[in-house]
Amino acid sequence: MLDIKLIREDKNNIIERLNRRGRDFTDVIDRIIKKDQDRRLILIELEGKKQQLNSSSKEIGILKQEGEEEKADILKQNLKQLSEEIKEEDKNITEIDQSLKFLLLSIPNALLLDVPLGKSxxxxxxxxxxxxxxxxxxxxxxxxxxxxxxxxxxxxxxxxxxxxxxxxxxxxxxxxxxxxxxxxxxxxxxxxxxxxxxxxxxxxxxxxxxxxxxxxxxxxxxxxxxxxxxxxxxxxxxxxxxxxxxxxxxxxxxxxxxxxxxxxxxxxxxxxxxxxxxxxxxxxxxxxxxxxxxxxxxxxxxxxxxxxxxxxxxxxxxxxxxxxxxxxxxxxxxxxxxxxxxxxxxxxxxxxxxxxxxxxxxxxxxxxxxxxxxxxxxxxxxxxxxxxxxxxxxxxxxxxxxxxxxxxxxxxxxxxxxxx
RNA sequence: GGAGAGGUGGCUGAGCGGUUUAAAGCGGCGGUCUUGAAAACCGUUGACUGUUAAAGGUCCGGGGGUUCGAAUCCCUCCCUCUCCGCCA
Missing domain, CATH: 3.30.930.10 (Bira Bifunctional Protein; Domain 2)
Known part of the structure; x- marks a missing residue:
């Protein structure tokens, strides 16, 4: 499996080394990069929501210890929807992860530069x-x-x-x-x-x-x-x-x-x-x-x-x-x-x-x-x-x-x- | 195949719903001491993601569920160990 970081940072080098195999990998690599970018955008939003949920949940724990049951219950109600949203988006991310992984697993290794060009x-x-x-x-x-x-x-x-x-x-x-x-x-x-x-x-x-x-x-x-x-x-x-x-x-x-x-x-x-x-x-x-x-x-x-x-x-x-x-x-x-x-x-x-x-x-x-x-x-x-x-x-x-x-x-x- | 026990950071091992951002020990690294080393003592030390750096997020065998919140509860699968049965 190729390193997604390398693909992101040194795309042309990777494509050149793949293309030594005798076919053009530009399209696949571009698809991977696109998917990776999409993933990162969603992830930033999702992680923000998770941060919010985590800190609020911790707050409930503290409120309960202090005996503030009512306040805790209100907060609980408010978090329900956030929790649902996170679950939904988590599912999306998992799906994207899996298809990205499958794509990466299907790409052959990048050849060393001293491998001679040739078809057969x-x-x-x-x-x-x-x-x-x-x-x-x-x-x-x-x-x-x-x-x-x-x-x-x-x-x-x-x-x-x-x-x-x-x-x-x-x-x-x-x-x-x-x-x-x-x-x-x-x-x-x-x-x-x-x-x-x-x-x-x-x-x-x-x-x-x-x-x-x-x-x-x-x-x-x-x-x-x-x-x-x-x-x-x-x-x-x-x-x-x-x-x-x-x-x-x-x-x-x-x-x-x-x-x-x-x-x-x-x-x-x-x-x-x-x-x-x-x-x-x-x-x-x-x-x-x-x-x-x-x-x-x-x-x-x-x-x-x-x-x-x-x-x-x-x-x-x-x-x-x-x-x-x-x-x-x-x-x-x-x-x-x-x-x-x-x-x-x-x-x-x-x-x-x-x-x-x-x-x-x-x-x-x-x-x-x-x-x-x-x-x-x-x-x-x-x-x-x-x-x-x-x-x-x-x-x-x-x-x-x-x-x-x-x-x-x-x-x-x-x-x-x-x-x- | 039947019954039971268990899978937690490089290793050993505690935690069994909410300051756990996973205790402690070993090992590793740095230091003090020493002529040098050992011992002792002090400090430091998980992985992944992310960032100039951080913050943040994810990870306690895999997957799913309950919950505002799961290493911890439930379901399911896998693996290891003990006993029984069968067997080269």
Whole structure:
């Protein structure tokens, strides 16, 4: 959520940073400003009336103590109407507050000024390329053919159990998935993240806090009889650990990691990546989350990116780092780097991690504060990244480490994890 | 699922219709003392809104109600704890 004060005081700057997303936010911002002004006008009048009521009520208390019952009764009669008026106007203010809040909750984060302009993924900036994109002297299989041949994957039976876009890993495949999870968690432990096993369902407040609600409900699986949603990412529970909390400055930064399954309806992506592990309704992910002081934000994003990259380095997978352009940056993020892994079957790079800085956008929704150096209360900044999407890593491992015979030659570190 | 207890400022905790602008303690901050520190003592210290600064307004789990006036009474929902039942 953007700061209404900032919108009031620095409207043009906010609009400029929003418009980097590739559409014009002037109208919405103007509507917000108008509503905010209306609200303040009504509020001034209302507060005057409240002041009057408060002091008169106090007077009644005093009169009664002095035994002046009659005077008190007269005053009481006179206050009845004022009290009614206040109640009425209070209702109006609440309504305006709610619609203002809804508008604010529906506006995406203002982007940092170094986020490149652009409409789609094609306009992202390639920051660096790590490792060599493997070219095979045979035609590499994709991870589905390979996985099914090896008995690791069984999408037909997954369809029987649940439906399309669900994975079923069997035998060595299931073990490989578990090895990857363990490897990732161990690496992030070394990087100083506290391991967490959070709830896999979250309530409405939590999802509003991180930004999935109210705008993107159609992307979520929702329980029918309870106000719970299946988490679309561990970002939700991890970032919500400290919702409505005051953090001691010396406890920052706070760093958490968790492995969780993630559940996404993938509404609106019919026909996209229908094959394999790339886009499923359920997938495993190891997430890393940080709560930091604002002044360290950019540095913390760079280090978060390194923490995520480290997994790809350890697995010896070729990848590249891209900075997302405005149009491709997610709703809550102010700036995002993606890690894209090389997929030999399609000879392309595919997103495997997304590392974002959210500035105080989430913290404001979540009400997470700390006291800064000047003892001023301030919102913390949040960041998160995938470290990594396990399903996509699984696919990348299969495709990158296959040989002509259709067997896997895994890097040493993975072999070690498979043994344990 | 049944019965009971409870949710109050960074923390502990009193208040249970009207000088409460939420007591007190802890913690924090400043000071006195000290070579320095600790202890002790003195002062200060909730959040949000608003303002040049103030005044004022809002906030005692969430929502609604009663009243001139609600932390306090009523309704409702949520959460925590104890006991019972069921259960991995």
């Amino acid at each position: 993924a094609e306009d992202n900036t390639i920051i660096k390329v790590v490792g060599e994109a493997k070219l095979f002297d045979f035609k590499p299989k994709d991870h589905v053919d390979l996985g099914e041949a090896l008995g690791y994957l069984d999408f037909d039976r997954a369809g029987k159990i649940a439906g399309s876009r669900f994975p079923l890993l069997m035998g060595e495949g299931a073990k490989l998935e578990r090895a990857l999870i363990n490897l990732m968690l161990d690496l992030q432990a070394v990087n100083g993240y506290t391991e967490v096993v959070p709830p896999f369902l979250a309530n409405q407040a939590s999802l509003t806090g991180t930004g999935q609600l109210p705008k993107f409900e159609e992307d979520l699986f929702k329980c029918r009889d309870d106000e719970y949603y299946l988490i679309p990412t561990a970002e939700v529970p991890l970032t919500n650990i400290h919702r409505n909390e005051f953090i001691k400055a010396e406890d920052l930064p706070l760093k958490y990691t968790a492995y969780t399954p993630c559940f996404r309806r993938e509404a609106g992506s019919y026909g996209k990546d229908t094959r394999g592990l790339i886009r499923n309704h359920q997938f495993n992910k190891v997430e890393i989350v940080k709560l930091v002081k604002p002044q360290n934000a950019e540095k913390e994003l760079e280090s978060l990116l390194r923490d995520a990259s480290m997994v790809l380095d350890a697995l010896e997978l070729p990848y590249r780092v891209v900075k997302l352009c405005g149009g491709d940056t997610g709703f809550s993020a102010a700036k995002t780097y993606d890690l894209e892994v090389w997929m030999p079957s399609s000879e392309s790079y595919r997103e495997i991690s997304s590392c974002s800085l959210f500035t105080d956008f989430q913290a404001r929704r979540l009400n997470i504060k700390y006291k800064d150096e000047n003892k001023k209360t301030n919102f913390i900044y949040t960041l998160n990244g995938s470290g990594l999407a396990v399903g996509r890593t699984f696919a990348a491992v299969l495709e990158n480490f296959q040989n002509a015979a259709g067997k896997l030659i895994l890097p040493e570190i993975l072999q070690k994890y498979l043994k344990n």
